[in-house]
Amino acid sequence: MRYQLFYWPGIQGRGEFVRLALEDSGAAYDDVARGTGGMDKMMAMMKGAAEKKPPFAPPFLKSGRIVIAQVANILFYLGPRLGLAPKDEGQRLWLNALQLTVTDFVKEIHDTHHPVGTGLYYEDQKPEAKRYVAGFLDERAPKYFGYFERVIDKSGGPYLMGRKASYTDLSLFQLVEGMRYAFPKAMKTIERKIPKVVAVRDRVADRSGIAAYLASERRIAFNEDGIFRRYTELDK
């Protein structure tokens, strides 16, 4: 099975949570919109007359004849197939709840630079971003990370689900990496209270598929068009 991933080229964005799962397990896939004519293909699937089940937004994954949109949904599908999720229903639902908590966190991270509207530039909402980010760094980010720390602790560790890594551990790696990029000073403080989360980050970085991916040109660098943006005036 060769998967086709559709996501905006040029940013890690939400697509990265899917890329990490595919790369970890060495799955064969095309990052369609980064290839020739790929953007047209992607837009046709969203806006075209032919598509009976158009995705609302990237990322989405084509697997054979089915098209799956929404990160947590894609990972729910891929998880057992890539060896990154248990097969038991109750366990899969628990993992999905954790991944949906990642989704919520990602949206709140995105809003650090876009608190009053995705239709406006960051430059047009700087005072609001400054206000938003105070509560985000003092309360929200520590609350989310602290929750994952508690989940790892209760599972017995070293991963969220216990002894075996799951796709949500890969997402947790990405959250730590991204937050370090966007808020290097604030993350130093936050990380003091989440040693188990940081240990997951380190273990994931060492996995052979992930290490190879991070060293490759397929890994797009963090930049100021993505979810995690380094605006020094927002860090503290």
Next chain:
Amino acid sequence: MRYQLFYWPGIQGRGEFVRLALEDSGAAYDDVARGTGGMDKMMAMMKGAAEKKPPFAPPFLKSGRIVIAQVANILFYLGPRLGLAPKDEGQRLWLNALQLTVTDFVKEIHDTHHPVGTGLYYEDQKPEAKRYVAGFLDERAPKYFGYFERVIDKSGGPYLMGRKASYTDLSLFQLVEGMRYAFPKAMKTIERKIPKVVAVRDRVADRSGIAAYLASERRIAFNEDGIFRRYTELDK
């Protein structure tokens, strides 16, 4: 099977999307936190030492021995059991993508009164809310509703998945009801372009389980502590 739903008492909130599914099919359930000692039970499941898999936030559902958090995840589980989702995997994933788009929309609705922080009162972020809501009512809400309109159209209707109602149709009902409550003037304009969505709202309201529920005391009235709040200064 008697389900136990855990959600904040006093508001419809995100719990309402689950309540509608349970009520539609006449499922037996306890709305735990609205009963005596219920809040303590709910908080113990989130914060207690005994819980091995603590939910991040309400709502969550207890079904036998498993606890399921996150609205879309709960509905994914309940859907086939309540006759509100197909059993085929591809169809279930498509429905889940639609429900996760509802989740995204709900968060953007919530932010109309809390653009710079959940830790602050609305009264402390009124100018920011005013700025946020302009783009929300002009672009985002029409985009989300327009998407669902297109999905109904492509399915052949009258519902999102075609001939049979799903749990996401119940959620769409709630979105229309809530937006009418919060933004009565703006919704008049928006509704002109989404006749199929409005028709879903009407069909859902006529379903016997839903009609009985809406007429009962179990349906909490919309109020200014929930997701959909009527602040006339934000409407247009």
